[in-house]
Amino acid sequence: MxxxxxxxxxxxxxxxxxxxxxxxVRTKRDSKDFLFMEINDGSCLANIQVIANNNLENYSxxxxxxxxxxxxxxxxxIESPGKGQKxxxxxEEIEIVSIAPDNYPLQxxxxxxxFLRTIAxxxxxxxxxxxxxxxxxxxxxxIHKFYxxxxxxxxxxxxxxxxxxxxxxxxxxxxxLEPEEVxxxxxxxxxxxxxxxxxxxxxxxxxxxxxxxxxxxxxxTFGPTFRAENSNTSRHVAEFWMLEPEMAFCDLSQNMDHxxxxxxxxxxxxxxxxxxxxxxxxKFVDKSLxxxxxxxxxxxxxxxxxxxxxxxxxxxxxxxxxxxxxxxxLQSEHERFLxxxxxxxxxxxxxxxxxxxxxxxxxxxxGKTVAxxxxxVPRIGEIIGGSQREERLGFLEKRMEEMNLPKDIYxxxxxxxxxxxxxHSGFGMGFERLIMLITGITNIRDVVPFPxxxxxxxx
RNA sequence: UCCCCAGUAGCUCAGUCGGCAGAGCAAUUGGCUGUUAACCAAUGGGUCCGCGGUUCAAAUCCGUGCUGGGGAGCCA
Numbered sequence: 413m414x415x416x417x418x419x420x421x422x423x424x425x426x427x428x429x430x431x432x433x434x435x436x437v438r439t440k441r442d443s444k445d446f447l448f449m450e451i452n453d454g455s456c457l458a459n460i461q462v463i464a465n466n467n468l469e470n471y472s473x474x475x476x477x478x479x480x481x482x483x484x485x486x487x488x489x490i491e492s493p494g495k496g497q498k499x500x501x502x503x504e505e506i507e508i509v510s511i512a513p514d515n516y517p518l519q520x521x522x523x524x525x526x527f528l529r530t531i532a533x534x535x536x537x538x539x540x541x542x543x544x545x546x547x548x549x550x551x552x553x554x555i556h557k558f559y560x561x562x563x564x565x566x567x568x569x570x571x572x573x574x575x576x577x578x579x580x581x582x583x584x585x586x587x588x589l590e591p592e593e594v595x596x597x598x599x600x601x602x603x604x605x606x607x608x609x610x611x612x613x614x615x616x617x618x619x620x621x622x623x624x625x626x627x628x629x630x631x632x633t634f635g636p637t638f639r640a641e642n643s644n645t646s647r648h649v650a651e652f653w654m655l656e657p658e659m660a661f662c663d664l665s666q667n668m669d670h671x672x673x674x675x676x677x678x679x680x681x682x683x684x685x686x687x688x689x690x691x692x693x694x695k696f697v698d699k700s701l702x703x704x705x706x707x708x709x710x711x712x713x714x715x716x717x718x719x720x721x722x723x724x725x726x727x728x729x730x731x732x733x734x735x736x737x738x739x740x741x742l743q744s745e746h747e748r749f750l751x752x753x754x755x756x757x758x759x760x761x762x763x764x765x766x767x768x769x770x771x772x773x774x775x776x777x778x779g780k781t782v783a784x785x786x787x788x789v790p791r792i793g794e795i796i797g798g799s800q801r802e803e804r805l806g807f808l809e810k811r812m813e814e815m816n817l818p819k820d821i822y823x824x825x826x827x828x829x830x831x832x833x834x835x836h837s838g839f840g841m842g843f844e845r846l847i848m849l850i851t852g853i854t855n856i857r858d859v860v861p862f863p864x865x866x867x868x869x870x871x
Numbered sequence: 872u873c874c875c876c877a878g879u880a881g882c883u884c885a886g887u888c889g890g891c892a893g894a895g896c897a898a899u900u901g902g903c904u905g906u907u908a909a910c911c912a913a914u915g916g917g918u919c920c921g922c923g924g925u926u927c928a929a930a931u932c933c934g935u936g937c938u939g940g941g942g943a944g945c946c947a
Contacts, residue, residue, distance in 0.1 A: 441906045448906050463905075478898080496907050514898045519882060520908055521896060526939060527882070582945090616947090641945055642872060654947060733943090744943075797947065842947030855940095856947095866872095867938095 413486070419455035421489060422499060428489040431501060433460065434509070436537065437481045439520040447475065451483065451501075454536075457543050457688045461492060461500040473508055479520055480512030480537070525858055532862050532871050540697070543689035544859055547682055548847055554681040555634060555655060555843075558674065564630040564657065569617030571636065574609055582640035583612035584650075613638035616840060619772075619825055621658035622801060625836050626828050632657040634843070642866050646855040647792065647845065650864040658838035664774075664783045664800040667837035668760050671787055671796050672713045674841070675758070679708045682850055690851070698852025704790065705850070707757045714759035718781065721746075721761050724754060741768050744793060751788040758789045771811045772825075773799040774835075785839065789849055798839020805829040 415434045435453030445466045450459035462485055464474055477483065484507040492500040517531050518538060528535040535541040559566065572586050588606040602610050617633040624631045637654040657670065682690060683705060694702045716724070725736045725746055730753075734743040742750075742761075751759055763781040766773075773782035787796035802808045808829055812819055819826065847859040857863040862871040 439908070441909050443904060443906075443909095444902080446905080448909090450907085461907080492905090494905050494907075515881060516897090517881065519897050521882070522908090523882065530939085637947080639946070643945060644872085645942080645944090645946095646940095648946070652947070741945095792947095794947065840947060845947060 415484075417455035418451065418453045418458070418460045421460060421501075422456065422458055424489065424499070427491060427499075430486070431489045432484070432486050433462075433501060434484045435460075435482070437477055437479055437483060437512075439479060440477060442475065449477070449483075451485065452537075452542075454542060456546075457539060457692060461494075461497050462487070462503050462506075463500055464503040464506060468503065468506060470506065470508070474506050476511065477508060478512050478514065478516065480516040480518060482509035482512075483507065484509055525855060529857055529863075536861070539692060541858070543686075543692045544847070544851055544853060545861065546689050547686050547851060548859060550682060550686050551678060551843070551847060551850070552634075554678050554685075557681075558677050559632050559657070562630065564632050565624070565628045567617070567621055567624050567628075567631045567633045568635065569614065569620040569633045569656075571614055572607075572611055573614045574607065574611055582642075583615055584638050584640045586611040586613060615639055616654070617656050618658065618838065618840065621656055621838060622836065623824070623828055625658040625660045625838065626832070626834065629661075630657070630659045644866060646857075647848075648865070649844065649856055649860055650866065652856075652860070653843035655841045655843055656838060658836065660834050660836045662800075662837040663835055664762060664785060664837060667798060667800060667839060668713075668715060668762075668785055668787075671760070671785075671798070671839055671841070672758075675787075675795075675846070676709055678846065679705055679850055683709070693851045693853070701852040704852070708849070711757045713787070714755040714757060716759065716761060717763040718761055718765065719763065721750060724750065728754070739765050739767070747788045747793045748790075751793070752790040756790070758787055758795075761786045761788060766811075769799070771815050771817055772801050772808070774802045774804075775807050775811070783837075787839075791854070792845050792848055794842075795845045795849060796839045796841045798837065800835065800837040803829060803833045803835050805833065 413430070413432045415432045418433060418435065421431060421433065433451060433453065435451040438450045438452045438459050441448040447464050449462045449464065451462055452459045464471065468474060485501060485503050486505040487501045487503040489499055490502050492498060494500070518534055523538065528538065528541065536545055556566065587600070589600060589604070594600050602608065605611070614637060616637065617635070621631055621633050632655060634655045635653060636651055638651055639648070640650065641648070659667070659670065662670070719738070721742065722736060722738050725732070728749065730749060732743070732745050734745065736746065751757070762783070762785045763776060764784040765780060766775065766782045769782050769784045773784050775782055783800035785796070785798050786794050789795050802811065805826065808826065809819065812822070844856050844859050847853065848856060851859070853859050857865065
């Protein structure tokens with residue numbers, strides 16, 4: 413007989429004579445002649461209550477099951493006479509798959525996120541993390557569904573790359589050279605390395621995606637991305653997933669339309685498909701989350717230029733630790749003020765000064781600013797960073813010269829501007845930051861199954 | 872990398888002025904009840920993060936290291 417997922421059972425509308433469930437004991441309430449257990453199999457947040465009477469032949473064994481133990485239960489699905497649940501399973505046979513000994517670290521009590529991080533291999537067995545990772549899974553599906561329906565092609569850009577996506581951050585080196593040999597020679601000879609040149613883990617698939625957008629029209633890449641920055645914050649990990657759409661014949665304004673539509677669609681999808689899991693977060697994790705989700709779905713995101721943002725900040729009369737100055741990047745406190753206090757909703761900032769943005773962003777007519785866009789959201793800050801790309805060969809080459817970038821390395825990138833160049837745009841969205849936004853989880857390490865951060869690569 | 876805070880039982884945490892190491896939950900044993908983080912009783916459980924110092928005496932004070940957290944920078 414095939415096991416039934418608890419999610420299916422709890423959604424049934426009539427009793428069943430024979431059901432088989434398999435899962436883990438979350439809690440047990442023990443009596444003299446019978447006991448109640450709540451079983452969870454990960455298919456949903458809710459447990460199913462099982463009642464076992466002492467007429468079961470291995471009853472004394474069943475009494476020894478502890479929180480975390482794995483059981484296989486055959487019995488009847490009946491309407492529960494007790495309060496608190498519609499259905500319960502009247503056990504007829506219980507097979508003990510395995511017992512969790514008394515040093516099982518998870519209790520039926522609340523644990524701190526910090527403690528659970530130290531047992532990242534067990535934390536998906538808790539309500540909160542089970543819910544978070546089901547939502548993560550559903551979001552991955554929603555992203556592919558969204559793009560499939562829009563006619564985008566999914567592109568797998570390289571994980572190992574020879575090019576540095578210009579200032580996106582510190583990179584992890586990929587090499588097959590032996591460390592002992594390298595230290596003997598005193599330096600790395602890349603000619604003898606696997607690729608015959610320096611190689612790194614990707615910090616962005618953008619440049620590759622641009623090539624494909626100029627062939628397939630609309631594309632997106634969605635995969636792991638690596639940053640070797642020594643960042644110790646609740647918003648940074650060394651390995652994360654980034655979604656990067658890239659669209660031909662698309663300007664900055666359409667780029668923003670797309671980003672807004674994306675976030676609304678993904679939020680709506682989770683609200684529809686993950687109602688139960690999401691309710692855990694609106695009730696226990698962030699009381700203001702329901703309002704935030706409503707804002708994401710129903711409000712029009714604000715759009716202002718960098719210059720307008722500077723103006724707002726200067727006129728705000730708010731005391732900031734760092735002074736506001738045209739020409740420098742905004743500090744965290746400034747971004748938070750704009751998204752959390754001033755607009756109280758996501759806000760697109762566009763047209764940044766050229767000197768604080770990378771070479772590939774399109775020069776505006778003023779010659780000072782570029783067609784960049786960041787989306788700032790409350791609590792998290794930057795969730796999207798993108799631009800309209802510089803499609804004019806002359807402008808692009810001039811910019812690369814100003815920034816002392818070697819044109820020969822980028823020959824293929826420049827080629828795309830020589831042959832049938834068109835206006836095009838795209839952005840990168842931090843996937844984990846999106847999960848934080850939608851669940852109210854405040855630390856990025858808690859939305860990644862096994863987070864990688866400076867000094868930490870356990871599990 | 873910088874600034875701030877923390878580390879005591881399996882977990883959450885208390886521990887006053889430096890003077891015998893504590894509670895709740897979990898575990899174990901027993902009791903009881905269609906129970907709902909069940910309840911009641913008893914029992915077991917400690918490298919007080921490591922190292923060094925001050926002191927008759929250190930979980931407590933000082934130094935240092937490690938680990939974790941919050942914030943900053945960098946960014947998605």
